[in-house]
Amino acid sequence: MKKIIQFKKNNFIKKIIYLDLKNNKYSQIHTRFPPEPNGYLHLGHAKALCLNFGIANDYQGYCNLRFDDTNPKKTKKKYINSIINDIQWLGFKWNGKIHYTSEYFKILYEYAIQLINKELAYVDLLDKNQIKEYRGTLTQKGKNSPYRNHTIEQNIKLFRQMQNGELNPGTACLRAKIDMESNYMIMRDPVLYRIIFSKNDSNHHKWYIYPTYDFSHCISDSIEGITHSLCTLEFTENKKIYDWILKNINIKNIPKQYEYSRLQLEYSILSKRKLQTLIDNKIVKGWDDPRMPTISGLKRRGYTPQSITNFCKKIGITKQENIIELSLLECCIRNELNYTAPRIMAILNPIKIIITNYPINYVEKLIVPNHPNRPELGTRTLLFYREIYIDQSDFSEEDNPNYKRLTLKQEVRLRYSYVIQAYKIKKDINNNIKIIYCKYDPKTLGKSPDNRKIKGVIHWIASNNICKAEFHIYNRLFTIPNPENNKNFLNYINKQSLIIKKGLIESNIINNHDQLTYQFEREGYFYMEKTKKNHFIFNQVTTLRENKKNKNKILKK
Template identity: 60%
Template sequence: MNNKKYHNFICQIIDQDLNKNKNLSFHTRFPPEPNGHLHIGHAKSICLNFELAYLYKGRCNLRFDDTNPLKENIKYINSIKYDISWLGYKWYGNVHYSSEYFFKLYQYAKQLIYQGLAYVDHLTKEQIREYRGTLNTPGRNSPYRDRTIQENIKLFKKMKKGEYNEGEACLRAKIDMNSSFIIMRDPVLYRILFAHHHQTKDDWYIYPTYDFAHCLSDSIEKITHSLCTLEFQDNKRLYNWILENTNVKHYPKQYEFSRLNLEFSILSKRKLKILIDDNIVEGWNDPRISTISGLRRKGYTPSSIKHFCQKIGITKQNNLIEYSLLEHCIRKELNQTAIRSMAILEPIKIILYNLDKNHKEILIVPNHPNNPDMGTHEILFTNIIYIERSDFKEEYDKKYKRLRIGEEIRLRYAYIIKAEKIEKDKFNNIINIICYCDTNSLGKKPKNKKNPAVIHWISIHNALPAEFRLYDQLFNIKNPEQQTNFLSYINPKSLIKKYGFIEKKLEKMIYKYIMNYNDQLHFQFERIGYFCLDYIDSKKNYLVFNRTVHLRDVWNVKK
């Protein structure tokens, strides 16, 4: 690992801490809430926490802050564990859950009550919000704020036993209703939820809030550096207040960095769930959303995502990252690793009239033009082939450099052909292009002529049907996250499906991958883009390919 590559302001803080305390054992954690799949913003945090643990020879825990059973699911837990492992990281020891510490957290809550720093409140959610005030107006004390310690302990025990209905009571910290920080205006520490929990089952009727559980879980696990994004900056005051007013033995320190904001993307799990529930996307692994599972299905690799996270760096400055930078990272990798092949997305038939109908010629082509170690594969050349419909133009166009009547082009890895006439159906649609094949042109430059344009093709006898999914940005504005009505900015052309052919000679290689769920197989379909096999919808007799990224590197060109 190149230490300079990972050095940032958090590293500077850690270096200072280690200089002050030579015995400090660096310990961080990645603490997701299991209420959805991870997205590219989480990848930034994953890379930061795990890479720092590696860099400083420390430890990184995986802990699920599972304090809200109404929104959590074991499926989310499994998907999060898979995503982290897929990215190439391994957490320290066993997976942890805040729910492991529910009894300890309950004891800490009682400590606050015994110190006169917490009380049971019977205001409704709406009333609590109203009493809390605004940024411009101070809050008001709850009428239940001055109960005695003994009364609060009694009522809190009743909450724990399930003797109140949901919303009928909660436990609040007694801090300062006049604080300039709204989060310090007597925040809720416990609420009543009659819900089945994926870990503790039906043992509890009260659940700690995220803010109460998070800091204490950090302390219990002896986390030294609690790293979070800037929206938790104000929460640090409550984080420290809880630790300072309970008898914890270990005091973690919280540090904030900027969250990842990505162009044309929604990264809020709440909004992502709206997209899924409204059937705008097909699920958490839809390639149009920037979840890790969606990016994986689209063809992004662990190394490309980690490379992206390294390039954007760790700062305290919020900014909007260009989507083209993410595309640059995967394109740069696939340019080195993807197998070159030919595919036809919108086929039109070419008949080479001067070749015998039984003509079959095997041509050997490289899997990668610059890497002979990747080997070769066979393609078949016959008298009937498919080309892209966009590679032929009936009308004269001086700027058009592909196939036209009377013009020559070269077939990739094969011969020069010349279009002589076309055949149409009764609806005036072109069904065949009749061409002459120069059988002396294989591997030779034309004499006294400029080199013709090169197009890709597939023999009709080497054509395997396939579906191609062309993905574009889901939103047609750069920052949909800032829009209240973000659904009105959906790009109606975010997914276009084409039905064409790939080289049949590749099917043995492809079918091997179909049997391995979540395995990735990448191709550069020449002149079209980088694609991956869709490991979910592809079947032995029906192949689906997702476009990962275009061939052109916009980010590099702009920079």
């Protein structure tokens, strides 16, 4: 007999499942993840994945993967492949084979016939606009279609004509016969089947009619033996159809639907339709653009499976609608990379320094750690030379007591190396600094100079130890915290969401083929996306520190 586990940090769904098992309502928990393959998975799907697969794992149950391919015009093989890859990358394993709603089309068709024979469904010949008009409004009750009282024989004949492709799309649909005066709009004779002249990607049989989500989903759950059908709050009203259909057909298993709040992430949108709009308007370069909150976009940016699942665990499962701060997601990857990512030096905005009192043609080798707190990650060799590069932001012509970098009057320490002092600069015709001339103190390698206080430490790379690199700096995609609820969300695109810089990086990286993620000292965490000969492209994963201080991670609506 399996032990029933009651977890200390339960969400309300786990509490329900615990009681169901304790009261012997079910002997085995069975959940499902039913994505529609009309786009890539995003963080909202990751939350659903963690919930459904997590419950199956916690209670020694099963979780099915089922593609809701009931709209052939939007279903594409590339989306199916992407979803499969994302689920596997996140570390989840589904039960048995992959399911498709289309594999149940013949069974669904028979259940539709069953409803017609029970006089609980009819073929409506009203067009789309007329159906909308007859349905009424929130304050005005609907009225019956003139085709609602067709005989069973008439409905069977018309439905088979629909199935055989004898009626054109938009000229007929199958509707449930419930109550056109219901207070719930969704129960005013919802559409169960519509005509679509298109071949389903995952179904090799030719169909001219396709079931709606409301009709197919509950029956598919029942066929697969799903015990707990978990969905977000926008499907709360759909539960009425879910239960009505299962009650009125001859089917054995009756799953129960439970709803939880969908993920809303600060400065992001998680609507596939709106994400597609960003792509169509060329605001981003595709579903896997690193600025997108898709799993593939986050992966390309450098997020790890563990950071995403940890984020989903931290936000939890509730019925309360909240906006989650972006900083919580960033914190999850930052905490992981702070421990795992080796350090290396990169210069995003290089400026040359010549150390005039350093011996010409002399190269010094400095052995430095790859991680300050993890000696097991080893060491690397830095080359020190009279010509080095530092970041432009680490030098100022003006002396300022609050500026802890290099000036013409203030010394600075080079990381792992010597103390230097600038004494002259050279500018180009545009008055931009081209070269900084410095002197170094040979007695300061690895120790502080006598009787001198050094205010700052900066990173650097020697000119004989560099590779050219391209750095992609990512900022928030939107300028307002909640673009999801703004009809004109395209008006709030952050034009600085991607900044590309061309700089330099330690040449040590050439020999480290397996390592892709690094902490660039004093710059942030970066992920190596593509490499060419002597050229590298790095995507910024996140900054070194959270930009906001002492803020709650969840913003209440």
